[in-house]
Amino acid sequence: MINASTLLDAYVDVNLLLVFVCVLWFAFSRALDLFGLSYAVTARLRMLRMVFLAVLLGPLFAGLVAGIGRAGHVQPAQQVNLTDFIVAQYLQGRFQMNASALEQLLNLRARLAEAAFSPAGQAVLVAAMLGAALCMAGLGWSVVKLRRVLAEAHRWRRIGRIDLRLSDTITVPFSTRGFRTRIVVLPSSMLERASDLKIALGHEFQHLRQGDVEWEIALRLIRPFFFWNPAFHIWKHQVEELRELSCDRQVLARRRYDVADYCDCLLRVCHDGLRRRRLLAVEVPVVALVRTENRLFGGRPAALLRRRMLSVIEGRAERHPRLAVAVLSGPALAVTLTAAVAIQKPGDWSQDRIMLSTIVNLERLQAVNGPVPMFGSPGF
Known part of the structure; x- marks a missing residue:
């Protein structure tokens, strides 16, 4: 036992x-x-x-x-x-x-x-449990906000098991999922830019294809158990950075988008997100096209965007x-x-x-x- x-x-x-x-x-x-x-x-x-x-x-x-x-x-x-x-x-x-x-x-x-079983140790365990409870409460509130964004979004199209929705409350495209349905949410303003729309859809479809959304949700669910450990946050940041770099490479290899158009799309979406600051529930538990919030162990979004652009400009393909x-x-x-x-x-x-x-x-x-x-x- x-x-x-x-x-x-x-x-x-x-x-x-x-x-x-x-x-x-x-x-x-x-x-x-x-x-x-x-x-x-x-x-x-x-x-x-x-x-x-x-x-x-x-x-x-x-x-x-x-x-x-x-x-x-x-x-x-x-x-x-x-x-x-x-x-x-x-x-x-x-x-x-x-x-x-x-x-x-x-x-x-x-x-x-x-x-750990002494009075002082039990006090530490109680503090850790309270911290984990706060993280769970934050995750629950983020899920509530996400459901609100999804409920207010307009269903645009359905491709297989993927729902495409348009929202007036977000500025950065993102993908998430329910129990059975995968969802891609796009800013309504992106309909005016056909090139950006195609790139955003290709990027989010690749995230879904790679299982990035499921991994992001899983990491968010176990975060309350490791919120105090810097190694977990550093590890998660490394996964997020490599996830975006890999997705960019795969999208460009599969769809043959123009590199200049792809970089321009990333810059415009990042600029819109920084200017309006209305990402709402895009932080968790979803995978967004770009990141616009600073993080303690995740660095600045501008630095990540710069690495992504340099990576796609270099254009080296992975062999085998x-x-x-x-x-x-x-x-x-x-x-x-x-x-x-x-x-x-x-x-x-x-x-x-x-x-x-x-x-x-x-x-x-x-x-x-x-x-x-x-x-x-x-x-x-």
């Missing part, structure tokens, strides 16, 4: 993995840039999404590996554990550190878990995207799942940890009674 302690450990593991993969991503992204693969935005986007799923499933995977180990199919020496690795490196003299300080550092997670996804995702998933296993609590005992505890006890004894005579010393 799963208890509160197990759930807390899994939650801590997911947040630690988020921080780890966020740092790993920037190093990996930098390496790809150095190898001249900065244009492989679609492969990066798919890799980021797969790694994020691996992070969420990391505790389950670690539990499966632990169950296989308890069944005797994996020997203890073959298991990966970060705590045991650090202790082994310390005992081999790979780094110098006070043994007591090292033991306290390795036991920090256990002490934090115990503190599926192969690139497989090549990039394989190592990233392996490292993520290995880290998910490695950060688990160590077993009840090991020879190395017993040796570390012995050293700690000797240090304490020496601090109380003075130097402890060793074998071979005079008088022993």
